[in-house]
Amino acid sequence: MFGQLPQQLEIGFPPSAEMGHFAVGCFPLAKQFHKSPAEIAQLIADRLKPDTVIEQVTAAGPYVNLKIDSEVLFGDLCRRIIHQDAAYGTSDAGRDKRVMVEYLAPNTNKPLHLGHLRNGALGMAVSSMFEATGHRVVKANLVNDRGVHICKSMLAWQRWGNGTTPESEGIKGDHFVGNYYVRYSRETEKDHRLEDEVQQMLQQWEAGDPQTVKLWKMMNGWVYDGFTATYRRFGLEFDVFYYESDTYKLGKDVIQQGIENKVFSTDSNGNTVFVLPEEAFGRDKSAELKKVTVLRPDGTSLYISQDIGTAILKINDHNLDYSIYVVGSEQEYHFKCLFLILEALGYAWARNCYHLSYGMVYLPEGKMKSREGKIVDADDLLTEMIKLAEAEIRQRDPEGRLSENEIKNRSEVIGVGAVKFYLLRVRPAQSINFDPAESISFDGFTGPYCQYAYARICGILEKTHWPRQADADVDYSLLGNMEELQLLQQLSRLPGELKKAVEDFNPSKIAVYIFNTAKAFNQFYNKHPVLKAENEQLVNARLGLIRATAVVLKKGLNLIGVEVLENM
């Protein structure tokens, strides 16, 4: 279409569709021809003669705005979208590349909370985005199933559980265990000797004491039952689980090798340490180079030692090209060190490890603290949202036409979609101030708003037989009003937005894009009838346009893990 224009020029959109369908900024040519961008734009506009495709060329300041023949403009894109369907916007840019997305990493001593939901929503969205760009994605969950915190719940249950189980009490397993974690925290304030007992239990666990291991397995089993239910409800999927109980001793061999190769050194306390480069880390309070300990003097490992081992394990297990860690921003320092150490150890792939860091979720009262019970529980929040959605659905169905099953299904899709969208609509680096009132809203920049636009389209398509005639015979040249143009322009953006979202590891780009697309549709919908358009030809053309819109909305929402409904 623009073969006649120099290639370095970028094609964008004018601020208003009235000005033209495409805009070409002439800035790059200014230097080359020693003329102002505006002069060049005028020159091009004068030279470029309209033809069958390009209907009008106008210079507007430094831009050349082009108007394109409607049949080409609309027909091209709508036909392509409808034809490609779910493949629209995808690419094979990452073909043959294997990428692991590690996310969630829950502890098995308490239920999931709002922070986990943000992590999970991000993990799933990023995975989908990478899949949509042709990557082979392995979704991994590194379960933190051992350690002193797990023993706390275990000890409390042993002491005060009286042999009860989640079944006997009718409580979801993870919540059941979490209650004992809270119980431990309460009791230990009164009786500090419990702390010694917990340490003892941890030692017994590490020694493989059968009783302790049995208790551990049983209680973790309860937690997994609970987690599995929440995963299913929130739409979290994993291809592989790593358990810290299997991996916590990893890394020692590599570190030993690193010592021999002088990657690590020993400090005055006998710790095995890695000295951090000054350029990236500066110096500490006493003006010394900063260090990170990778082994204690007694040879026991630390968080980072395990992570070194696990990183290598993951690469070897799955032959990865990229390894992504979805972990909160408070661990940026840790991952910076980890990747640096891996590189120092000679692993070239360390450069292909990424920490997808995301900001905290703050509550109105402050940061979430599980021990103080000041958290937003994941299950509670989802239940609450689903209930609100249900109330809305029932209000819209006063005659009670919907089956209970249908109401349940819709409530879940809407409620869960609202939570995911709320957590994904801001970029990951941004911390979220969790506003309960705003989070439960279904109006405006929300998931349900986007789902609603999709459902409205389905409502129209349901009432007709699409295509009413052969797709090729639809006369798209009839389209071209402002709302149609703006909607079309939005539809054309998906591939580019997906590409940017993947490059930045930023699902919020998709969320924003989908919202804008839904809005463009609603604006069109409110102003122009589809089925009752002036004539049959126009009806068909508009049906094509909204059919394409439905494809884009569904695709975009699915990319960020939000499901769609044909009726709302």
Place this chain on the structure above:
RNA sequence: GCGCCUGUAGCUCAGCUGGAUAGAGCAACGGACUUCUAAUCCGUAGGCCGCAGGUUCGAAUCCUGCCAGGCGUACCA
């Protein structure tokens, strides 16, 4: 002290690889349902883009300094 992140409308945020008059949502006010789903749409109002310099034809965007908030700063995970 050092490192990273953040600062844009009353509130929550887009925009940040420099380009057309800085955009949305919420909240406020006013309008549109005998018309394909009003979970919608239209309108009004609301901005020294933290501050000060610099680079540039052009800066919310890049650079420097400062101010404010958050996170982290090995021997917890």
